[in-house]
Amino acid sequence: MILGIETSCDETAAAVVTTEGEIVANVVASQADLHARFGGVVPEVASRRHLELVAPVVSEALDAAGGSLSDVETVAVTTHPGLIGALLVGVAAAKSIAWSRRLPLAPVNHLHGHVASLYLKPLDLEPPFVCLLASGGHTMLLEVTERAGFGRRLDGGPGSGGAGSAGAEAGLRVLGTTLDDAAGEAFDKGARLLGLGYPGGPALDALARQGDPGAFDFPVARVPGLDLSFSGVKTALLYAVRELQPEELEARRADLAAGYQRAIVTALVERVRATGADRIAVVGGVAANSGLRAALAGAALAPLALCTDNAAMIASAARYVRAVPYPDYLSLDAQAS
Numbered sequence: 001m002i003l004g005i006e007t008s009c010d011e012t013a014a015a016v017v018t019t020e021g022e023i024v025a026n027v028v029a030s031q032a033d034l035h036a037r038f039g040g041v042v043p044e045v046a047s048r049r050h051l052e053l054v055a056p057v058v059s060e061a062l063d064a065a066g067g068s069l070s071d072v073e074t075v076a077v078t079t080h081p082g083l084i085g086a087l088l089v090g091v092a093a094a095k096s097i098a099w100s101r102r103l104p105l106a107p108v109n110h111l112h113g114h115v116a117s118l119y120l121k122p123l124d125l126e127p128p129f130v131c132l133l134a135s136g137g138h139t140m141l142l143e144v145t146e147r148a149g150f151g152r153r154l155d156g157g158p159g160s161g162g163a164g165s166a167g168a169e170a171g172l173r174v175l176g177t178t179l180d181d182a183a184g185e186a187f188d189k190g191a192r193l194l195g196l197g198y199p200g201g202p203a204l205d206a207l208a209r210q211g212d213p214g215a216f217d218f219p220v221a222r223v224p225g226l227d228l229s230f231s232g233v234k235t236a237l238l239y240a241v242r243e244l245q246p247e248e249l250e251a252r253r254a255d256l257a258a259g260y261q262r263a264i265v266t267a268l269v270e271r272v273r274a275t276g277a278d279r280i281a282v283v284g285g286v287a288a289n290s291g292l293r294a295a296l297a298g299a300a301l302a303p304l305a306l307c308t309d310n311a312a313m314i315a316s317a318a319r320y321v322r323a324v325p326y327p328d329y330l331s332l333d334a335q336a337s
């Protein structure tokens, strides 16, 4: 059994996964309500909440697995990228648990975790495939040829895509990345403009289903290569909202949401198609979007429960990284990027 721990942003999560990729327990404590009144994640508030939640969440996962720490063979934890204070809580918890039991510790790249959500049963997807990773922090197209873990170079921002770029690792190549906002960030900012609160992606998705996607014509950015950009569509929504009187805005919110979502989904789908790949996978929080799932229905879509942050994907990724033996990991650190 692998015990996974994830605290990189605003979800405190722990999971128990077998070395064969069977999910035995998967517990996620979302802090969304806590951050809602601030309109986004407040890093210091997130760290403190992780500190309160991490031990109970780990206990709950072990209980749900019907086991105890004596059944755990490896502890896995997200070490990067993410909010540094939030990551540190998970890393400290994982080190303590592993050290107390003399277990090895597997440091996991959060992005590898998202990709590894595809390696859990029953999906159990085998590379090669082209993976669209679209979350609140990242949006990239990856060519995945091996399940092997990847290190830190992937986290490079704009420009890390394209030919011969940084971000090349064994078994993996970054084909394209967003030049500005991540897709999830674009959903969240759009939702905020439409008065939908935080986190906005799921709320915008729900509202969009009641609207006409053709009522507004939002721009789909076409930047060179396989990179993406979402700042234009966000600005277009801002202007559209500003031009409407309050009653009119209220009446047309669903149409605005539908048009905005369609522009984001179209941009993502166009880039995926432009790779020419016939084996496509989609992971990350935005993979939960109903419009994107419908548009890429033939692709391997991460199961809904594994799209947004969770620890099962971290435990899954740990199966493909080299674990650090006891007690060498005591000096292991978290990195924000």
Ligand code: KG4
Pocket (backbone or CB within 6 Å): 009, 134, 135, 136, 137, 138, 183, 184, 185, 187, 188, 199, 200, 201, 202, 205, 284, 285, 286, 288, 289, 290, 307, 308, 309
């Ligand atoms: O993967 P994730 O949980 O965290 C990061 O690693 O960033 O992704 C969270 C992002 C948020 O921006 C959230 O609004 C977005 O995923 N999201 C959605 C949906 N569900 C979550 N965006 C659009 N439609 C959804 N149904």
Ligand code: ZN
Pocket (backbone or CB within 6 Å): 110, 114, 135, 136, 284, 285, 308, 309
């Ligand atoms: Zn994530």
